[in-house]
Amino acid sequence: MKQATLEDAARLVRDGQTVTIGGTLSQRIPAAMVRELARAGVKGLHLIKPSPGFDADVLAAAGALASVRAGMTTLEQPFGMAPSFRRAAEAGEVKVIENACPAVMASLQAAAFGLPFQAVAGLDGSEVPEISEFARVKDPFTGDDVWVVPAVRPDWAILHVHEADLRGNARIYGTPVWDRLMSRAAKRVILTAEKIMPTEHFVAQPELTVVSELFVEAVVHAPMGAWPTAVYPDYDIDEAAMRRYLQLSRTPEGFRQYLDDTAAQDHARIEAAA
Structure with missing residues (x-):
């Protein structure tokens, strides 16, 4: 038990x-x-989640977070932004690794499948890949370059x-x-x-x-x-x-x-x- x-x-x-x-x-x-x-x-936690909200805010208020990898962080309507998380991020107390929600899911999927990374579509034209240090690899079937995210x-x-x-x-x-x-x-x-x-x-x-x-x-x-x-x-x-x-x-x-x-x-x- x-x-x-x-x-x-x-x-x-x-x-x-x-x-x-x-x-x-x-x-x-x-x-x-x-x-x-x-x-x-607890201190120094690294949170990975496509869309944290109340959880990230409480942990930020507690000074428990070292980094957050997320696509968005908000308390949703009618409460608006996650203010404690925002204060911690703006003060540099929490490293924000900006992703798109599907990119976070892909990082978790790669881990679930035992893979080192996973390809993600739809990132071209965005600054997210550079901000989050994603990589490009060549598709062995087509020869095209594709964005990949690391397994977490x-x-x-x-x-x-x-x-x-x-x-x-x-x-x-x-x-x-x-x-x-x-x-x-x-x-x-x-x-x-x-x-x-x-x-x-x-x-x-x-x-x-x-x-x-x-x-x-x-x-x-x-x-x-x-x-x-x-x-x-x-x-x-x-x-x-x-x-x-x-x-x-x-x-x-x-x-x-x-x-x-x-x-x-x-x-x-x-x-x-x-």
Whole structure:
């Protein structure tokens, strides 16, 4: 069995490691785990994700990020930009490796397939390849030059799912976004789950399993573990909580208060479900 507490799972992530985080923008972010990483004081993380949002902002506010490889970073409407991430990027505290979202996906796909790089179309006419130090290689079949991006194999994929068993099999209802790919690209996976289900539940319909136990190191039962972001169809974005986060995260003192306040909420939900 791979059941872990939020604290124990967060301690698996070490300073300087590369992580990829499931969900997108303000949708199905493993927010309880992201907050726990911030509380744990992990530093120097390298985040790769096509479209981070709340996760990148919290980690930037915590001073946990060394670099971000992404196509876009925003909290989406009606919250606008990710302000803590933007401040850290503009201050040079976080290295921003600008990609297009498909380029990030290609880097993860190359890692998942065990390849050193992958070709990407549609980059001609853009400055992104030069900014991100992509390379051109010759297509052996046509002789044309093509852009390629490097494989990036994260140390950890951190994913929030609707259902998991204690062996690490997991289901996501609605779009999985990039979570399936992340679970294959990373060396190991940490899951937080709305519900813990018996293994028989997954055996009954194995085609619905998005993440296999083969990839998973730890499973945390975390009801409302994506709050204040949304988990379709269970709950929507908590706008009031998101705006409170944005207000508090403007200062280091306010951000610390936010982490302290939400610690009680995060752990109370988990304890109530135990």
